[in-house]
Amino acid sequence: MQTAGPQKQYFDALAAGALKIQRCEACSRHVFYPRVQCPHCGADRLAWVQPTGLGTVYSTTVFRRKPADGGDQQIALIDLDEGVRMMSRVENVDPAAVRIGMRVKARVAQQDGAPVLVFDPVEG
C-alpha cells in the first residue's frame, strides 16, 4: 500500500531535486498535474516517469506588481516535450523577453522554503 497520494509524492520528489510526472499505463499518455486516475482515459494505473525537462513556452505574461508587492512577475505556460502543460516561470532572462515558442529547460529552485519548478532558456 502506498503511504501518500500523488500530490505528496510529486512534491517529495521535487524536494529531492527531481521532476517526476505520471504516465498512464493504459493509454500511454503523460499526465500533469499528478492524479489518482488518468484524465484522458480514466484508468487508475499511473506510473511515475522522469521527463527530459525540456519544453516550449505556450504562452507568457508579466504581472506588473508594485515593488512593495514583489515587483514584476514572469508567468508562463510551458508545454513539456512529453505533451503535458504546466504553469511556471522562465528565469535568467528579462521577463518581457520571454517569447511564445521559446525552448526552455526545467530546474528545481527554492521559494519560501519549498521546492518550486522553474525554467531557463536553452539554445535552439
Next chain:
Amino acid sequence: MAHPLRGKTAIVGVGHAGFGDASGFTEMEILTQAALAACADAGISLRDIDGLATCSVTSGMWAMNAAESLGIRPKFIDSTMIGGSSFVEHLLPAMLALDAGICNAVLVCYGSTQRSGTVNRAAIASARRLLDAQPYEHPYGPAAPAPSYALAAARHMHQYGTTREQLAEVAVAARKWAQLNPEAQMRDPLTIEDVIGARMVADPLTVRDCCLVTDGAGAFVLTRADRARDLAKPPVHVLGNATAVWHRQISSLPDLTVTAASESGARAFEMAGITAKDADVVELYDAFTINTILFLEDLGFCPKGEGGRFVADGAIAPGGRLPVNTNGGGLSCVHPGMYGIFIMIEAVRQLRGECGERQVNGARIAVVNGNGGVLSSQSTAVLGTADTL
C-alpha cells in the same frame, strides 16, 4: 421539434442596487434591495418567492444566509458556485424545478461590496490561497485572475495575429455604450490610445482591458410562462440555457483560444432553435477585453481567430453591425466581483425596450454568455420576447 423547456419559463422582474460605491451597506443589504426591486418590477411580493438561487464569492453557505435574511422558506434552493457565470447557470435547475411544479417563483440574486467592504479583492485572493489551494499554479502567480486572462490574450495574438488595437476596440465599444447608460460607472471618453497607454496590469492587458472593481447587487425573478402573462411587465422567455466547465486552472485549458462557450453556446442554441445570426443583442461577460473576442468566436458570431478583426472599426459599438454589451459591460458599467447577474438584467431590459438611448430597436432575441473562474465555466442563455415562442 422544439425542446420541451424552450420558452416554458420567463423572467418577469429584474432589479439592481448599490451600483458603484455602497459604503455603509452590507452585501446582504444591497442584495435585499435588488431582490425587492425585482419583485416590485414583477408586481409580486417577496412573500411570493418560493425558490432561491444565489451564491457568494466569500460565503460557502450563502443560500442559508440569504433565505434567513430575506425571510423566505424556499422549496427550491440552488447555490451552485462556478464564478461569475453562476447567475446564468442558475437558470437551468430553476427551469426544471418550475416545470416540475416544485416551486412557482425563483429569485436569482447576488450582491457584493467588494469595493467598499472590509473584505476587498486582496483579502479574498489571500483567503482563496488557503481555502482553494492550487499548488501547481499559486507558487507562480497570484490568486487574482488577470495573469490567466493575459496568457489567453497573448496566445490569441500569437496564434491569430490579433492586435493590441483590436483588444482596445472592445474596451472603447463598451465605453461608448456606457456613455448611453446613465447607470454606468465609467462614462468619460475613452480612445484606443488611452487603453493601450494605460497602466500595464499583465502584458498585454492594461488596466483599461480589465473590468471595474465596484459594489453592486442584482436580482431577477423566474416563473412559468403561463403565470408570467398575468404579471406587471412583458415576460422575457428563456428559450435556451446550457453550461459547460472544462477546467479550473488556466494551465488545464488545452487551447487557450477556445473556451467551453463553444460547447455551452452550441447546446443553448440547440435548445432555443436559433443560431448566432438570429441574435439581435448580445451580452457577454467581459471581465477582460479578450473575453469578448473569445466568446464572439466560440458562440459562432465569427470564425475562430477572426474575433479581433470582427470587433475592429467600432463593429460592436453603438451603430455597429452587432450590439454587444449594451450596458457598458463589466469594463465600464459595473463589476462587483461576479458580473453574470447584470448581463441577464440588461438582456431583459433590452427585450422589453426599456433601455432609452442605448435601446437596440426591435430587439427580440438576446444571447447572454456568462464566464466564471479563469475562462473556466461558461453558461449561455438565449432569451426572447413573447413573439419568439
